[in-house]
Amino acid sequence: MRADEDVAAGVPEPAVVLRVEGLTKSFLGTTVLRDVDLTVRAGEVHGLVGENGAGKSTLMKVLAGVHQPDSGTVRIEGREVHFTHPVQAQRAGISTVFQEFNLLPDRTVAENLSLGREPRRRGLVDTRQMVEDAARLLADLGVEGLDPRRVTRSLSVAEQQVVEIAKAVGQDARLISMDEPTAALAEHEVSLLYSIIARIRARGVAILYVSHRLKEVFDLCGRITVLKDGERVVTAAAAELDEQSLVRHMVGRPLTTFFPDPAPGTTPGEPRLTLQDAGNGYVDGITLQVRRGEIVGLAGLQGSGRTELVEAVFGAEPFTRGQMELDGAPVRVTTPRQAIRHRIALVTEDRKATGLALQQSLLDNALGVVRASFPRRTAAARDAMPGTLSSLAVSARSLAQEVQYLSGGNQQKVVLARWLAIRPRVVLLDEPTRGIDVGAKHAVYELMRGLAAEGVAVLMVSSELPEVLGMADRILVMRDGRLAGELTGAATEEEVLAVATGADTHEGAA
């Protein structure tokens, strides 16, 4: 039953691993994939890009056996397959690395890697074999110094991501699809992922790579498929495209200036937020100033203390030393509630865990902070909210819709709307564009410019250097819990990385 695509050895074009034809899928009458074709060959990294809601996730989930298509065919190495359960997809050779970690935090690395396929000897699980298998798998991927007996919870985010990928490879996958595998990684950790992907490719495994970071897509992918509104717009060799044309395909309109310019007349004014030699258990000796109307970027590697610093300002993990001033007046902030009363806002890194009550309505989420901290202003905020939401271009069915059903970009806009409701003086943003689509990113940037124009002090943590360089007036770089240096907004990525890593300028991302 081998179909005609099985190209014989010796032919230059490698064998087709995955062939999708005419795939259509709709949910409750809304068509999210329409007549999509996709071909991925052995050893190829195939980029899949598109705005959120373009159908990338649905396509991946169909391939992973989570959803069943309405029509169309999926062939693996020529054989037509129909999945009704994720396990069938894995058995057929498709493994998926989802954005949410698929690991058990309280089990060891080895136990996670062998889950569902534990090696046995005389009927009992052979734990020694399990550890050896895991060590070999990690070594094959070029990962060193990761003991498979460690409990997964104790690993860094990057290490967990590696384990996640190793798990997919260990399932003898012919095709691995990866959904935003770098979303949680810092720039220097991305190079590790690149080398792992290179090794997987060398084994003749095909990779379907979904990412919002266009630079990565160009770095890694041989061919790129663009989806828009559930349809395939184009599939082309990466060499035939550039960022401009790719973005044009994705949004259907050219984005001439990706990072908006400051609103006319925005000039940094009086100091708004001042820290003098502040510190706690996680950061130390922090002296900085953010002025009215200023956007300051906070760069640094994963774990350098950026999140800890904004959490300290917000009182979540309060400073135990030093001084904090707001508009020249000393303030003590020991709880988030006090910070909010001072009209300091924090958009957290993980909106699903700490940003939103997922099962509550859009309106309840948007009013959450005002209700809790400024109860007398609730009525006014409720009246103003529809205007705020539409100015952010939130697309939702109604104000009563549960936020869990919104796309990532729209969820982030709801988080922003709830902070706008307190008319903030200082806005702390922790990875504000993580995992959201190009259009929503642009909306976040526009909002930041708008806040600055109104005299708000903005402090933004970001692992995406282009974003920091494109938006910030000044860049503070952290290393090992301390401020390691300050750069102007005109700095280059290499300069930021040099300060962040403490190395000379040649040491950059891959």
Place this chain on the structure above:
Amino acid sequence: MTGALRLPRGVPLTSTGIVYLVLLLVVLLSTVLTASAGRNFFSPGNLSAVLTGMSVLGFIAIGQTLVILAGSLDLSVPYVTSLCSLVAGTAMAGQTSNVVLGVVVALGTASVIGLVNGLVVAVLDVHGFIATLGMGLIISGYLASNYQGSAGSAPRAFRLWGATHIGPVPLSTLVMLGCAALVIVLLRRTRMGHHLYAVGGNREVARMSGVQTVPPVVVAHVLCSLLSGVAGLLLLARLSVGSPTIGSQGGYDLMSIAAVVLGGTVLGGGKGNVLGTLGGVAIFAVLDNVMSVMAVNPFLKDVVRGLVIIVAVAVYARRSTGGRPARFERPSVTDAALQEAR
């Protein structure tokens, strides 16, 4: 100070380690208190009393550990215990020749109850709390309407299983420890055990890894009911009659959950072990023993038990919050010990 909280050879203290450290402290305290009452804690008679006190709760708590690790909960255990003591007692009716029949019928009944619990939880997706609360109510209704009081009778041969000692160690405690050993092997060295941890830790992750998510939950519930049934048989042997209220009088539902949590198992499932549970059971048994020796009034007894549970969970909760180690401030000694124990 930190050094003192480490096990020999630099092995960092695990959460099971803390449990046994606490047990050691409780034993030391009890030795002193018992001595102040003019008695010897380590006398064979007293040791035997402590171990006897461990066995019934031990059986049930081992079962409860399995169920909690699988992400469920079993509130029907005391009623299963009572029901099994009655079913076995009436089947035996004082005849030695009926012992096997009585045991088989009682354990058969227990397994069926566990099977139903497991299927309701795993297939119908009813949370264990609700499913077993309902099952407990059903059984207690059946007991109340069909048994006016004690019923049945255990023959002398069967009563020996509750009364035999090897040195100061009761046979029932040895059997309980044997069951614990089997369950430890099940959890550590079988696929079923690994999958049980996986399903309890995160059912979706388990499912996406190709694990069948129903069997581990069902197996955990069946074993829990079976072990509760064994506890019922033990109580029948000790009392020589079956009793419809023996389980609920013991408060085995909440006491077993308390012992499991005291033993370091996470109530949400996926993390913990049987060894810790045994430590938890032993802590309760030692406390009960010393309070009996001291003739503490029953109210105060419950207060002490309650405090122990709350303090233990408060300590564990503190332990699990500190995700990131502090970089700049020396943490307090207790923080350091708790970090180690993570």
